[in-house]
Amino acid sequence: MTARYQAQDNIAIITIDNPPINSMGLATRQGLEAALATAAVDASVRAIVITGANGVLTGGADIREFGSPVAMQSPTLHDLIRTLEASTKPVISAINGVCMGGGTEISLGCHYRVAAPGVMIGLPEVKIGILPGAGGTQRLPRVAGVELALDMIVSGDAVKSEVLARAGGLNKVIEGDFMPGVLAFAKQVIADGAKLPRVRDIKISLPGAATFFAEARAKVAATSKHFPAPLKCVDAVEAAVQLEIDEGLAREFELFSELVATPESAALRHAFFAERAASKISDVPEATPVRAIKTVAVIGAGTMGGGISMNFLNAGLPVTILETKQEALDRGVATIRKNYENTVKRGKLTQEKCEQRMALLKPTLNFADLKDADLVIEAVFEDINVKEQVFKKLDESMKPGAILASNTSTLDLNRIANFTKRPQDVVGLHFFSPANVMRLLEVVRGAATSTDVLATVMRLAKKIKKVAVVSGVCDGFIGNRMIEQYSRQAMFMLDEGASVEQIDGAIEAFGFAMGPFRMGDLAGNDIGWHIRQRRYVERPELVYSKAGDRLCELGRFGQKTGAGWYDYKPGDRKAHPSPIVTDVLRDYRLAIGTTVRQITDEEICQRLVYALVNEAAHILEEGIAQRASDIDVIYLTGYGFPLWRGGPMHYAESVGLDKVVASMRGFASNPQADPAFWKPASLLEARAISGKGFDAK
Numbered sequence: 001m002t003a004r005y006q007a008q009d010n011i012a013i014i015t016i017d018n019p020p021i022n023s024m025g026l027a028t029r030q031g032l033e034a035a036l037a038t039a040a041v042d043a044s045v046r047a048i049v050i051t052g053a054n055g056v057l058t059g060g061a062d063i064r065e066f067g068s069p070v071a072m073q074s075p076t077l078h079d080l081i082r083t084l085e086a087s088t089k090p091v092i093s094a095i096n097g098v099c100m101g102g103g104t105e106i107s108l109g110c111h112y113r114v115a116a117p118g119v120m121i122g123l124p125e126v127k128i129g130i131l132p133g134a135g136g137t138q139r140l141p142r143v144a145g146v147e148l149a150l151d152m153i154v155s156g157d158a159v160k161s162e163v164l165a166r167a168g169g170l171n172k173v174i175e176g177d178f179m180p181g182v183l184a185f186a187k188q189v190i191a192d193g194a195k196l197p198r199v200r201d202i203k204i205s206l207p208g209a210a211t212f213f214a215e216a217r218a219k220v221a222a223t224s225k226h227f228p229a230p231l232k233c234v235d236a237v238e239a240a241v242q243l244e245i246d247e248g249l250a251r252e253f254e255l256f257s258e259l260v261a262t263p264e265s266a267a268l269r270h271a272f273f274a275e276r277a278a279s280k281i282s283d284v285p286e287a288t289p290v291r292a293i294k295t296v297a298v299i300g301a302g303t304m305g306g307g308i309s310m311n312f313l314n315a316g317l318p319v320t321i322l323e324t325k326q327e328a329l330d331r332g333v334a335t336i337r338k339n340y341e342n343t344v345k346r347g348k349l350t351q352e353k354c355e356q357r358m359a360l361l362k363p364t365l366n367f368a369d370l371k372d373a374d375l376v377i378e379a380v381f382e383d384i385n386v387k388e389q390v391f392k393k394l395d396e397s398m399k400p401g402a403i404l405a406s407n408t409s410t411l412d413l414n415r416i417a418n419f420t421k422r423p424q425d426v427v428g429l430h431f432f433s434p435a436n437v438m439r440l441l442e443v444v445r446g447a448a449t450s451t452d453v454l455a456t457v458m459r460l461a462k463k464i465k466k467v468a469v470v471s472g473v474c475d476g477f478i479g480n481r482m483i484e485q486y487s488r489q490a491m492f493m494l495d496e497g498a499s500v501e502q503i504d505g506a507i508e509a510f511g512f513a514m515g516p517f518r519m520g521d522l523a524g525n526d527i528g529w530h531i532r533q534r535r536y537v538e539r540p541e542l543v544y545s546k547a548g549d550r551l552c553e554l555g556r557f558g559q560k561t562g563a564g565w566y567d568y569k570p571g572d573r574k575a576h577p578s579p580i581v582t583d584v585l586r587d588y589r590l591a592i593g594t595t596v597r598q599i600t601d602e603e604i605c606q607r608l609v610y611a612l613v614n615e616a617a618h619i620l621e622e623g624i625a626q627r628a629s630d631i632d633v634i635y636l637t638g639y640g641f642p643l644w645r646g647g648p649m650h651y652a653e654s655v656g657l658d659k660v661v662a663s664m665r666g667f668a669s670n671p672q673a674d675p676a677f678w679k680p681a682s683l684l685e686a687r688a689i690s691g692k693g694f695d696a697k
């Protein structure tokens with residue numbers, strides 16, 4: 001039963017009940033329609049209340065239905081709203097909890113709207129690249145005023161019930177016990193003659209509308225490059241001001257239909273579902289018991305240790321941070337304080353909160369102080385011998401049942417786990433730098449990691465507002481293993497004649513936050529250099545350009561040394577083209593005897609992105625990643641892949657996997673190419689032939 005019906009004291013109470021968030025899929029719409037029909041013919045009923053079970057009114061439309069015939073199957077949200085507006089008995093929307101999208105539109109179709117205090121109400125459609133398509137853009141401005149409505153619709157951000165009530169969007173915020181308050185309101189409506197005010201009948205008057213919308217458009221255009229939806233939201237709200245309601249509704253539906261069909265909306269919807277799917281692990285059921293994490297310890301107060309600690313302090317969890325030397329400990333703690341103080345200066349944190357967070361931090365040099373921690377995260381030097389020493393110490397000092405995590409980026413987690421006598425309690429928690437800012441967290445699942453440890457860290461990730469994605473154990477895990485192939489390809493293109501600036505410029509125009517060389521300069525080119533030194537020994541069959549090594553031999557490690565692929569001026573992060581790099585590249589090309597050629601920007605983007613995609617296909621077929629969409633989440637949240645393209649896997653599918661493979665074959669036939677690099681992974685090849693997506697069964 002998706003909508004429960006109950007009548008008492010001349011009032012029908014319809015409770016939408018479709019756990020977890022009462023989404024308005026077909027079954028729920030049918031349930032609501034049936035309940036409204038019952039209320040219509042129930043002679044004792046003089047007013048109708050619609051409310052929600054599960055602590056929410058409704059999360060809105062079921063977006064999985066989009067593009068399928070079910071979405072348009074009767075009753076649609078439009079049909080329901082027509083029924084509500086035609087009702088001869090007053091209908092009251094009783095917003096007991098979160099009310100989003102289609103739910104807000106249904107409420108706007110009711111004669112009255114009341115809500116509990118502090119409840120979030122919104123029209124978040126723009127966040128998935130569309131606009132409210134069931135009258136939200138036409139009715140909200142009529143009750144809440146054009147300004148607030150436009151803000152809510154363009155940003156997609158919800159507002160508290162009090163804010164909406166002040167603007168006129170709600171008839172009342174019900175203080176005290178909710179349902180008795182709602183019933184009292186309903187009785188008053190009946191006592192006042194059961195009037196039937198309809199939002200559609202309200203006339204909007206907006207003096208200076210043309211200027212208002214011109215300004216709104218300019219503002220929205222400046223912040224929504226690559227995303228068509230926000231500007232169309234402005235168009236829709238303008239239609240509410242200019243047109244009669246039915247014409248406005250028709251215009252809204254037209255704009256909605258245009259947006260649903262855009263690749264940007266498809267990408268945003270994919271990203272939305274991908275993020276939800278990433279939190280699920282196929283062999284770890286939702287009901288898996290979790291361990292309580294009340295206190296945390298962090299080993300190493302360097303770049304990562306400090307940032308990692310801040311996540312837990314922000315979430316109100318006490319952190320004990322350990323270093324080997326007092327000086328390093330003091331420096332680490334001072335950096336954490338400085339970060340908080342900067343946030344205070346920017347007005348984003350109060351001094352009081354800053355002090356509260358710092359008070360939760362306990363610095364120590366002594367492993368004995370970690371004995372009560374439920375979770376420890378190691379972030380010491382990336383050296384297996386140091387890790388061995390630390391994990392042996394942790395095994396001795398941590399209480400039984402504590403989770404032992406490593407933030408290693410490249411080392412074998414199984415080896416690390418086996419330094420302890422409790423490998424089942426060991427897991428990788430690979431944070432990204434800056435760890436207090438970046439949303440991505442790769443959870444590295446060791447061969448022995450127990451399912452309750454996994455369930456616990458996935459739950460904890462949500463608490464510290466990270467997007468956790470599970471990776472199996474392999475060199476570089478998912479994200480860095482892929483980026484290595486991207487960087488290799490970027491350097492091959494330098495060898496063939498492209499410039500550093502051209503490559504960065506092309507992929508930045510594609511939408512990456514930063515090209516490979518600016519990224520190298522930021523992260524430190526020495527990191528890649530060390531990895532390559534290791535590869536030359538471990539994988540002598542792999543071909544690498546040595547152009548990057550030549551730069552590193554000159555000490556050009558990037559921003560930290562004031563020079564890398566670009567030149568930098570003191571105190572300035574702006575990248576300036578470097579004549580020295582141009583010379584180094586010219587000499588290197590001569591030394592290896594390449595014939596320089598013009599490379600198009602299109603080729604640059606394809607080679608960089610398809611290098612990612614092919615490695616990702618290997619990662620999938622090896623079972624290192626659970627699903628292709630997880631890989632997209634990693635690239636969208638941790639590597640600056642353009643959101644409106646949905647991640648590398650979604651993007652490749654939108655290009656067509658057959659076309660991707662055909663391009664790769666073309667690259668392999670380039671006389672300078674390393675054909676082994678462009679051999680398509682079997683999974684990619686198979687899917688290119690079958691025409692199925694990566695995640696299709």
Ligand SMILES: NC(=O)c1ccc[n+]([C@@H]2O[C@H](COP(=O)([O-])OP(=O)(O)OC[C@H]3O[C@@H](n4cnc5c(N)ncnc54)[C@H](O)[C@@H]3O)[C@@H](O)[C@H]2O)c1
Pocket residue numbers: 299300301302303304305322323324328378379380381382383386389390407408409410430431432433
């Ligand atoms: N920097 C990054 O971008 C990044 C990103 C993800 C993961 N990581 C990983 O995080 C770990 C730390 O990297 P980082 O960049 O923070 O290094 P860092 O050099 O900034 O910090 C390491 C800290 O560990 C301390 N330390 C060393 N041995 C110790 C020991 N035995 N006991 C206690 N403290 C000890 C050092 O004094 C130093 O303060 C590495 O495993 C690295 O691979 C780094």
